[in-house]
Amino acid sequence: MTSTTVAPSGDGTRDSSRKRPGRGRKYNRREALAGYLFISPWIIGFLVFTAGSMIYSLVISFSKYNLATNVIRPTGTSNxxxxxxxxxxxxxxxxxxxxxxxxxxxxxxxxxxxxxxxxxxxxxxxxxxxxxxxxxxxxxxxxxxxxxxxxxxxxxxxxxxxxxxxxxxxxxxxxxxxxxxxxxxxxxxxxxxxxxxxxxxxxxxxxxxxxxxxxxxxxxxxxxxxxxxxxxxxxxxxxxxxxxxxxxxxxxxxxxxxxxxxxxxxxxxxxxxxxxxxxxxxxxxxxxxxxxxxxxxxxxxxxxxxxxxxxxxxxxxxxxxxx
Structure with a gap:
């Protein structure tokens, strides 16, 4: 029969299920990356259609915007x-x-x-x-x-x-x-x-x-x-x-x-x-x-x-x- 050597843990007990350092951290990063990939369509949509539109509307609120010529002429706070x-x-x-x-x-x-x-x-x-x-x-x-x-x-x-x-x-x-x-x-x-x-x-x-x-x-x-x-x-x-x-x-x-x-x-x-x-x-x-x-x-x-x-x-x- 072969015996298994178990390294003692810090509190004096033996733990055979100790994980390698950094393994949990790597798993958390992969999990976070997967989460961001799943919500990326919403993030892109928000940045393009909501945040981008708000910034653009803020710019034209300080200008006179001609839709026909697509020309924006700054007018300060006149609006x-x-x-x-x-x-x-x-x-x-x-x-x-x-x-x-x-x-x-x-x-x-x-x-x-x-x-x-x-x-x-x-x-x-x-x-x-x-x-x-x-x-x-x-x-x-x-x-x-x-x-x-x-x-x-x-x-x-x-x-x-x-x-x-x-x-x-x-x-x-x-x-x-x-x-x-x-x-x-x-x-x-x-x-x-x-x-x-x-x-x-x-x-x-x-x-x-x-x-x-x-x-x-x-x-x-x-x-x-x-x-x-x-x-x-x-x-x-x-x-x-x-x-x-x-x-x-x-x-x-x-x-x-x-x-x-x-x-x-x-x-x-x-x-x-x-x-x-x-x-x-x-x-x-x-x-x-x-x-x-x-x-x-x-x-x-x-x-x-x-x-x-x-x-x-x-x-x-x-x-x-x-x-």
């Missing part, structure tokens, strides 16, 4: 000065801010309500989740066409339903007071993406907490505010940030309902920031001014997100934190 002097920019920002303040809380509440209802469904939960998510898959043009018929002040189904109960509905698409609420209604139609995030968060709330609360005499309302909301505060915080960013970039709903027909004048209340940016860039071909508008919006969203993060971190519960 940004024009932003402060243009009344349409202020109006578009005001409309967008009003829409965001109205839409974001309603979308959060509506999505959370749907998620809570779906979380309580036992049999057929998959069917209802699919049905509620289908509006998210509907093309924006089709959704706008449906709501154009529903919101018609004279023959629309919504006003006809209101007349049935003795209420005279407003002119949704004409009255400036109801233009932005009509766009909010259209936005609520596609709230299922937010609902899915809330539903996933609700599934992760431990059932034990509800059982203990019920034993202590807490009712459903108290359980919701004392257990459910704190436990899903991370998802709530995430959705508020994402929906705020989306609200300041609202374009599809307003453009398809009011601005796609250039022969009919659209109400000024429907002039959102992204719509006006689109008009300046692709109708007036004022790309320098449009780029300056885009960077102004970027700065506004960065400031709002920073404020939301600073404020939200005080109220968000993370499972790994200790009290």
């Amino acid at each position: 940004y000065e024009a932003l402060l002097e243009n009344p349409k920019v202020a109006k578009a920002l005001a409309n967008t801010l009003f829409y965001a303040v109205l839409a974001v809380p309603l979308e959060i509440c509506f999505a959370l309500l749907l998620a809570v209802l779906l979380n309580r469904v036992g049999r057929g939960a998959g069917f209802f989740r699919t049905v509620y998510y289908l509006p998210k898959m509907t093309p924006a043009v089709a959704t706008a066409s449906i709501f154009f018929l529903l919101l018609n002040g004279n023959t629309g189904a919504i006003n006809q339903g209101l007349r049935f109960i003795g209420v005279e509905g407003p002119q949704w698409l004409v009255d400036p007071t109801w233009v932005k609420p009509s766009i909010v209604l259209m936005a609520l139609w596609t709230v299922s993406g937010t609902m899915v995030i809330f539903l996933a968060a609700l599934k992760n709330v431990p059932r034990d907490l509800y059982e203990v609360a019920a034993l202590d005499g807490a009712g459903p309302v108290r359980q919701f505010f004392s257990i459910t909301l704190p436990m899903i505060s991370g998802a709530l915080f995430f959705n508020v940030i994402i929906l705020t960013i989306a609200a300041f970039q609202v374009f599809d709903q307003a453009y398809l309902l009011f601005w796609r027909d250039q022969n009919n004048p659209a109400p000024e209340a429907s002039l959102f920031y992204a719509v006006y940016l689109f008009q300046e860039a692709f109708r007036q071909f004022n790309f320098g001014f449009a780029a300056a508008m885009a960077w102004l919006l970027f700065v506004i969203l960065m400031i709002l997100t920073f404020i939301q993060v600073k404020v939200g971190n005080r109220f968000v519960y993370y499972e790994g934190e200790r009290s």
Whole structure:
């Protein structure tokens, strides 16, 4: 029989499975290289189509850009000065801010309500989740066409339903007071993406907490505010940030309902920031001014997100934190 000599380890014990120096380090490098190769298409796409486009737009925001001749003539900060002097920019920002303040809380509440209802469904939960998510898959043009018929002040189904109960509905698409609420209604139609995030968060709330609360005499309302909301505060915080960013970039709903027909004048209340940016860039071909508008919006969203993060971190519960 042959014997195997085992070298003693540093603590006095013998270890026959000791690895050669540098082997683990080499393996880690190979693993990292493989990871980078897998995500390289995204990295290339980001550098070319996102980072590159942002840098280029920043350059032309300080210039006058002629698309026909592809000539860029530097103009300094004149485009940004024009932003402060243009009344349409202020109006578009005001409309967008009003829409965001109205839409974001309603979308959060509506999505959370749907998620809570779906979380309580036992049999057929998959069917209802699919049905509620289908509006998210509907093309924006089709959704706008449906709501154009529903919101018609004279023959629309919504006003006809209101007349049935003795209420005279407003002119949704004409009255400036109801233009932005009509766009909010259209936005609520596609709230299922937010609902899915809330539903996933609700599934992760431990059932034990509800059982203990019920034993202590807490009712459903108290359980919701004392257990459910704190436990899903991370998802709530995430959705508020994402929906705020989306609200300041609202374009599809307003453009398809009011601005796609250039022969009919659209109400000024429907002039959102992204719509006006689109008009300046692709109708007036004022790309320098449009780029300056885009960077102004970027700065506004960065400031709002920073404020939301600073404020939200005080109220968000993370499972790994200790009290």
